[in-house]
Amino acid sequence: MSTMLSEDRDFNGLGEQTTDGQTRLTGGSMASIPEYYAGKNVLVTGATGFMGKVLVEKLLRSCPEVKALYLLVRPKAGQSMQQRVSDMMVCRLFDRVREDNPDFHQKIIPISSELTQPGLAISPEDVEKLSACINVIFHCAATIRFDEPLKHALQLNVIATQQLLSLAQQMNHLEAFIHVSTAYANCNRKHIDEVIYSPPVEPKKLIESLEWMDDGMVRDITARLIGDRPNTYTYTKALAEYVVQQEQDKLNIAIIRPSIVGASWQEPFPGWIDNFNGPSGIFIAAGKGILRTMRANNDAVADLIPVDVVINLTLAAGWYTAKHRPKPALVYNCTTGGINPFHWGEIEHHVMLSWKRNPLEQAFRRPNTNITSNYLINQYWILVSHKFPALIYDFFLRLSGQKPQMMRIFNRLHKAIGLLEYFSSRDWEWNSENMSMLMSQLTPEDRKTFNFDVRQLNWPEYIENYCIGTKKYVLNEDMSDIPAARQHLRKLRNIRYTFNTLLVVFIWRVFIARSQMARNIWYFVVSLCFKFLSYFRASSTITN
Template identity: 70%
Template sequence: MAEAGKFYLFLFMFSLHHTSLNIVGFCSHLKSWITATQVTMVSIPEYYEGKNILLTGATGFVGKVLLEKLLRSCPKVKAVYVLVRKKARQTAEARIEEITSCKLFDRLREEQPDFKEKIIVVESELTQPELDLSNPIKEEFIECINIIFHCAATVRFNETLRDAVQLNVVATQQLLSLAQRMKNLEVFMHVSTAYAYCNRKQIEEVVYPPPVDPKKLIDSLEWMDDDLVNDITPKLLGKRPNTYTYTKALAESVVQEEGAKLNIAIVRPSIIGASWKEPFPGWIDNFNGPSGIFIAAGKGILRTMRASNDALADLVPIDVVVNTTLAAAWYSAINRPRKVMVYNCTTGGTNPFHWSEVEYHVISTFKRNPLEQAFRRPNVNLTSNHLLYHYWIAVSHKAPAFLYDTYLRITGRSPRMMKTITRLHKSMMFLEYFTSNSWTWSTENMTMLMNQLTPEDKKTFNFDVRQLHWAEYMENYCLGTKKYVLNEEMSGLPAARKHLNKLRNIRYGFNTILVILIWRIFIARSQMARNIWYFVVSLCYKFLSYFRASSTMRY
């Protein structure tokens, strides 16, 4: 309707200023207007048709899902060049073959059996000059690449500053250097994080000034030894919790400054979780972020966690992130905006969900659908109180772990639970900052992008998180960790439920024995203790009697 209005306005203004109508000129203007309108209405799959894509980070969580979605939803894409570094015992080709053979690609494999023919694996080292590419490969990229998706990054919160700068900043620099020479490059998409500026409470869709000059920091790290780097890291980080968020902010600055002549867009996802809908609900393949915490809670190992019940858990499904990224590249390529487009891909502002709700849904799901060989029944207490947190750590984590390891030693097996608890505490320590604070992200660009999509694209590349039903999503997420991370079959649920009932009976038995011991050791030997005990029991009995009588009278 808006386009029709523009058309009629065009006719009206034309008739006012041209009383002597030039038919040839009118037709020429009309043709130009129609052509421009048709260009803006090109669908996302139509835009990607015949395009050559360069993708980094294809072995990572975001990269592999983007690769699958791109090939499945844009089947006429010409080729996807994936930059992959080889590992000690695995070639780049073998790594991509392993990824494309996993469960994630089942749907694509069924719909397009020959999809691998479009994937061109290129061995590369992003932190090296010229990405460690041969001259023929570089020339090929310069001539044919149309779109770059830069997803490669280290997401480890405990990465050293030197390594984080190399992987998140220097690699981005090297890729930009090559991109500037590409003759047919239409858009450079950079995947960042919504927490790049977590030192702010209100985060707009703009690139903020970097905490330090990236070039000066890179130069300084070349002559500093590791001890000096470790000493200055806390001072450099300031209010940021880790090197990941710090270097992602530096990378955004590099993208804006060194890619000034390129058509650039940045997507900032918050805490990325399992898939919402595609390629199927609940897909997840790693222990990173909240997934490991959910599994630990389901196993009964995690019993307490430092978090604010009212803090927003800004989880965003991986397919929402990927759909946003593909749509943002389409929009920037078609419209070529004058500024760097930044998209805060978050949920807190449009569909808020709190950590207390996360805890409830995780525990509820794992009680109905327990994990196999659980250590204890799932139950987690969230607290922001420092003393209470350490009390629960000692009572609920360390003491049971010590007792279990003692049992393992007595039975001739190697103790392992204390090591597991120690690793869990380290992971929780890295997440405390994000579970105890909330941020407000503006999402005007996300809303604008959504409004630009055709009705069909809104279905195929859906990133409208207002439609996200959290209870259903969390259940699928938890079941996804069971099926795809732990590789547990759903057919094993009856046995898992039986095991959970056994743990419940053990807990009741232990509590009964504990009460008897307390009675025998403390209460039975003291008249005052017995009097207090009888008073408490009598009070409870009277309360229950009163409650029962009230209920009877009501009915």
């Protein structure tokens, strides 16, 4: 890989590598990223998802001469694919593109596709159209659920990728195929290089075996199959990388491996986020005062990466792959830990600070989350700070004739944090040399427009914008309501003080009623207080 890199660096804008490994001199300086995408037809899968949307927006905004974006979209939840794409384009994420070019939607061509179906359920006419015009593919679609049944995860993350690769081979003008993987595809290793590791099993054999098994049988063998990986997601993403690698002789391929993708850092505006995945749901649950404890290692690196950084790198990788056609295919570990590390303990601190400054509306309790790596301590706080308040709250809901709901919310939260704990309790080392190499290949202008230099990332500022982003864009809360949210937190504090005082008095009353010793202590403390009071009164009378 390192030989490959140095060879690539030598091109430095002077030549291109052809598919048969020959270097063809182009004799001039290399086109910038926007110049490269000008006039190109780009195919995007997963465009309605978190990262796909940001990719579409950035491509339209920073490469305004791109010819067309073909989006593979399925109808969902009673909405046609056309309706879904129209809804996507009116969302706030596209405000800046809309300002620059109100007609940007004309460049977007939705193609009906259900990736889990044979042939991706693309009509023959559309296949013909795509085969004739597509220049670059960005494959973002995947199931990212950690509890996905193996068969479905395999269908979408592996088989659909295989089918897309077959389609790509029919495309006459394809210059680059960019596959979005995850930095955790090989999370069973501590140190992860920018190489494709041997798959845990030959994907073809697994696909054939699972074909005849019913869901129950697959469920029974899933744990054995995934082995030391935590879920079917990371397992199938590892298989998908291998499947992509198999085609590297026929296509110009790159694999992007982002770590934990968070809200945007700078673009299109700081803090943009639209989902509860990964840390976002945790931050929100902490801000609402629901999450009080979670298992995480304070000193482990929290490898968050802003979504705009990932997308800038992905677009740059598309440009580089098309121009240089590196063989073997390059893998880009898109991570922050080795360059600008930040730890879960620091994240906790800054998230709490941020919620103090910009509280969420209608919090259940005052935000106060603590992370611990100790299982027993965590279980204790779950009982005291999650289950006990939930029981009391549900009891009052029942008394007032309403349906109890808090315990149900906590059960869902516990399921979610149970699935995330694996990632917050360990740390990994990723080699990210290719990210640095790619940066060195950009023109100074592209380095600004497609910035993925995470050395400049100021974590406290980023975390604050991230929390504000979840408030504004996920929960649709208004920033002007912050004074009311603060007032609500003060009310909660007073309720808590009153509750604690009543609890102490109650417990003490029970003790006094039952124990002579408790009564003696009580009389002793009360008489001591009286003595102090009369001493202070006497001394203040003398000084007056």
